[in-house]
Amino acid sequence: MRDRAAGGRGRCPAGAAGRLGVVVTAVLLSSTACPPGAAAEPARTTGSAPGLTATAQRQDTQVTSRDVAVRAADGTPLAGTVYEPSGSGPHPLLVVPGAWFSLPADDVETALKLRALAASGYVVVSYDPRGFRRSGGEADLAGPADTSDLSRVIDWALDHTRADARRVGALGSSYGAGITLNAAAHDGRVRAVAALSGWADMSGGYYVNGTRAASITFFQGLVGRLHGRYGPEAEAAFTRARVHGIDESDPWARTRSPRAHVERFNRHRTAVFMAGEWDDPLVPAGPTGAFLDELEGPRQLQMYPGGHGDSRTVTARLGGGEPMVWEQAVAWLDSHVRDRGRRFEQPAPVVLAPRTGGPIEKYPAWRSLQHHLVPVALRPRPGTGRLTAGLPSAAESGPYPVAGKLDQAGTRPTVPMPLLTSPAAAVWQGDRLPHARALRGSAHVRGVLVPGAGTGTVIGHLYDVGPLDTARLLTHAPYTFRGQVPGRPHAFSFAMPATAWDLPAGHRLALVFDTVDHRYAGENPLGTPLTIVPSSVRLSAPLAPGRPPFTDAPAPGQRRQG
Numbered sequence: 001m002r003d004r005a006a007g008g009r010g011r012c013p014a015g016a017a018g019r020l021g022v023v024v025t026a027v028l029l030s031s032t033a034c035p036p037g038a039a040a041e042p043a044r045t046t047g048s049a050p051g052l053t054a055t056a057q058r059q060d061t062q063v064t065s066r067d068v069a070v071r072a073a074d075g076t077p078l079a080g081t082v083y084e085p086s087g088s089g090p091h092p093l094l095v096v097p098g099a100w101f102s103l104p105a106d107d108v109e110t111a112l113k114l115r116a117l118a119a120s121g122y123v124v125v126s127y128d129p130r131g132f133r134r135s136g137g138e139a140d141l142a143g144p145a146d147t148s149d150l151s152r153v154i155d156w157a158l159d160h161t162r163a164d165a166r167r168v169g170a171l172g173s174s175y176g177a178g179i180t181l182n183a184a185a186h187d188g189r190v191r192a193v194a195a196l197s198g199w200a201d202m203s204g205g206y207y208v209n210g211t212r213a214a215s216i217t218f219f220q221g222l223v224g225r226l227h228g229r230y231g232p233e234a235e236a237a238f239t240r241a242r243v244h245g246i247d248e249s250d251p252w253a254r255t256r257s258p259r260a261h262v263e264r265f266n267r268h269r270t271a272v273f274m275a276g277e278w279d280d281p282l283v284p285a286g287p288t289g290a291f292l293d294e295l296e297g298p299r300q301l302q303m304y305p306g307g308h309g310d311s312r313t314v315t316a317r318l319g320g321g322e323p324m325v326w327e328q329a330v331a332w333l334d335s336h337v338r339d340r341g342r343r344f345e346q347p348a349p350v351v352l353a354p355r356t357g358g359p360i361e362k363y364p365a366w367r368s369l370q371h372h373l374v375p376v377a378l379r380p381r382p383g384t385g386r387l388t389a390g391l392p393s394a395a396e397s398g399p400y401p402v403a404g405k406l407d408q409a410g411t412r413p414t415v416p417m418p419l420l421t422s423p424a425a426a427v428w429q430g431d432r433l434p435h436a437r438a439l440r441g442s443a444h445v446r447g448v449l450v451p452g453a454g455t456g457t458v459i460g461h462l463y464d465v466g467p468l469d470t471a472r473l474l475t476h477a478p479y480t481f482r483g484q485v486p487g488r489p490h491a492f493s494f495a496m497p498a499t500a501w502d503l504p505a506g507h508r509l510a511l512v513f514d515t516v517d518h519r520y521a522g523e524n525p526l527g528t529p530l531t532i533v534p535s536s537v538r539l540s541a542p543l544a545p546g547r548p549p550f551t552d553a554p555a556p557g558q559r560r561q562g
Contacts, residue, residue, distance in 0.1 A: 062086055063118040070156045072130065072137070072149050079134030080127030080153070082161060083118035089162030092169065092338045095153050095190075096126040097146070098133070100175040101223045113326060121338055123163040125153055129179060131228045138231030139224065142178035142202070142256045150183035154190075165189065169337035171329065173197055174282070174309055177274075178256065184270050185261035192271035192298075192336035194329035197283060197309045200291035202256040205281045207245040209494045211457055211478035212521040215400045216281050217241065259291040271298035271336035275325045277306040278355050278499055279407040281400060281519060285498040286442050289366030292349065298336060301366065302328060302351040303500065307404010352440070354500040355407065361440075361500075369441035369498065372544040376509055378428040380534035385426050387458070387532070389524030393424035393514040395461045397476050400519055413473040417465060420512055423529075428537050429465065430509040437503045441542035443475065445511065446493035448536035452529040455482045456515075457522035462496060462541075463510040464503055471510055475499045478520045489533065503543075511539050 063083055070078045085091055094117060102110075114124045129146055131139030140146045150170065157163045169192045170180035177198025184190040206213045221238065224230070230238070240246055246253050254260045265272065272295055278285050285303065292301045302325065304311040311325045332347075348362030350369075363369060398406065398413040406412070420427050445460050457480040463471035475496045484490055503509070513532055515524050524530070 063115050065115065065118075068125075068160075070127065070153050072145070072152050074137075074145070076130050076137035076145075076149075077135065078127045078130060078149055078153065080125055081114075082157075083114050083122075083124040083126075084161055085118050085121055085123070087162075089123075090164035090167075091121055091123045091162055092167035092340075093154065093157050093161075093163035094122045094124045094169050094171055094333065094337070095150055095157070095180075096124060096171045097150060097176040097179045098126060098128045099173075099227075100132065100220075101227055117330065120334075123157060123161045125157050125161075127153055129175070131230070133227060137229075139228045139234050141234055141237070142175065142182055143252075144255060146179045147183045147186050150179060151187045151189075154187065167191065167337050167340055169193065169333045171333065178202075178258070181258035181272070182256065182261065184268070184272075185258060185264040188268040190268075190270060191340065192273070192333055194273045194332055196275045196325060196329060197277065197280065197311075198258070198274060198288075199283045200257065200259040200287040201248050202253040203247050203250075204287065205284050206241060207247050208284070208520075209478055210245070210480040210482070211523075212241070212245045213281070213519060214521040215518050219401060220282070259287065259294070262291070262294045266294075266296040269297035270295075271332070273300050273302075273329055273332040275302040275304070275311060275329065277304055277308065277311055277404060277408075278497075279306060279398075279404045280308045281397075281403075282308045286495070289350065289369070289498065293366050298346075299349055300332065300347050300351065301349070302353075304353045304408075305355045305410075306408035307401065310404045310408045352500050354438075354502060355412075356500075356502040357410070358502065370542050373441070373444070373540050373542045376430050376539045376541050376543070378430050378509075378511060378537060378539055380537065381427040381429065384422055384428070385532050385534040386423050387426055387513065387515055387530045388423040389452070389456060389515045389522075389528040389530060390526040391424040391514075392516045393421075393512075394419040395425055395459075395512045395514050395517075396473075397459075397461075397517050397519050398473065415463075415471050415473075417463075417469045417471050417510065420471075424514060426513045426532050428511045428534075428539070430539075432467075432506050432508045433503055434505060436505050436546055437543040438546065439474065439499060439501045439503060439541055439543055442495045442498045443539060443541040444493065444495050445477075446491065446536075446538045448489050448491050448533040449481070450489045450531040450533065451481065451484045451486055452531075453486055453525045454484050456480070456484075456524045456528065456530055457520065458513050458515055458530065458532070459517045459520060459522075460494070460496065461512045461514075462539075463512060464501065465508050465510045466504075467506050471512075474501050476517070478517070478522075480523055482523070491536075509539070509541065511537065 065083045067081050072078055118124050128135040130137035158165050168189045170184055170190050171194045172180035173196040177195035180193050181195050184193045206217055237252055274288055276283055276288055292299050350363040350366050352361045394415045396413050443462055459478045461476045462474045464474055465471045477494055477496045479492055479494050
């Protein structure tokens with residue numbers, strides 16, 4: 001959510017434990033985050049060219065840039081900037097919808113990146129989505145109006161710049177990535193998309209296994225209100241999400257989910273590049289991979305350590321080293337837009353950077369990560385299984401929104417196993433591994449729960465436990481039940497977000513349940529007993545022997561020799 005070029009995604013406020021820390025963090029970030037002119041009035045259209053106002057003009061030896069306003073189909077003014085290369089053209093076109101939220105350092109670097117793209121030969125049109133900063137209207141949250149707006153910007157660019165109608169691409173991050181994907185599904189002129197930290201399912205991290213997100217939605221809602229304007233439709237959606245939760249069965253969410261438009265992508269043969277992060281709570285690892293596997297055109301997904309956007313911003317690089325995702329995205333666009341028709345090396349569909357370090361790995365499909373899914377024998381700790389709702393345990397998902405930065409730096413939430421005790425936590429442990437194993441993909445959990453109330457929430461945490469009984473968090477997920485009869489057992493099952501983690505010989509896996517985590521809005525009546533039947537718990541994990549054989553992935557867009 002931090003690139004001005006390609007924005008952040010935020011949706012709905014919600015309450016939870018730990019909210020005060022999130023408020024403080026959001027306010028501190030937001031106090032310096034508004035880009036220049038964020039509170040300015042939308043640019044107005046005047047002059048001889050319909051829909052265009054040149055409010056500033058800057059030139060260098062290669063690129064001319066100017067601020068413009070484009071009229072949307074409903075008349076809403078969209079404020080943008082055009083970067084145009086020298087030469088008569090026609091030039092390939094890149095449309096770049098802007099941010100939900102950005103930091104000043106990211107704004108500066110993004111402007112430099114867009115100018116560099118223009119210097120390399122693209123006409124670049126970046127713009128603030130409706131409802132944000134200089135643009136008019138109200139936030140549509142990557143819905144039909146935003147989709148139409150991107151097509152309108154393409155129309156305008158073809159009429160008012162030296163852009164080539166046969167070579168059109170779109171580039172976006174987070175909120176902007178969602179807009180670019182949904183627009184490309186509906187507009188066959190978009191030959192390729194580079195979507196960084198974008199979602200496949202709109203509900204994503206906001207409604208997980210029947211559980212409403214808390215600190216994440218609160219943070220996103222707060223920042224969105226500082227930088228944008230919500231209309232009645234968006235407010236109603238936020239209320240539904242906060243009170244009841246919104247899942248993919250909701251038509252409002254489905255319209256905004258790229259995965260719902262797979263048929264359109266395949267009809268257009270759109271070339272789709274996506275990049276994400278393992279510890280992204282807004283876009284949990286897994287759904288983007290499933291979306292990728294459904295596409296029939298050129299496609300690639302790259303996954304890196306970190307949280308939302310940590311693989312691509314200047315602030316991420318200051319915090320631990322950017323893995324050059326931007327350059328990978330540009331190479332993809334060069335291959336499928338700028339140099340369309342030239343022969344390029346076909347990139348691997350899935351490229352992973354393990355969270356424990358080591359060489360880049362490549363795979364033929366996301367589903368291939370699950371080929372090594374095996375049962376993991378677990379033993380319950382004596383006396384485990386009984387929980388008291390509302391008692392916090394030492395098992396924690398990590399402090400949002402800084403947990404991703406810590407993950408990028410190689411620091412995971414860590415806890416001594418002896419601190420995880422009943423009735424705050426229930427613990428199951430596996431045997432120590434005789435040989436190293438590579439966990440790649442999503443672990444699956446199932447068991448039997450005896451509720452003390454008709455409604456409740458448990459959170460599952462999967463740990464890597466070392467020889468000194470120190471546990472490092474690998475992944476986590478909540479599970480919420482409703483309409484159950486107190487005292488009557490019922491079966492549950494859920495998948496955890498995917499991860500890429502190397503387990504050394506002598507380590508073991510541990511599964512820990514508790515009832516409180518600041519990221520989730522639990523629905524447990526305080527003090528209610530819950531029992532997870534000790535003998536019922538089963539864990540399946542994709543554990544490959546040693547390191548996977550697919551390593552040293554080539555950069556996408558790499559030219560063939562000869």
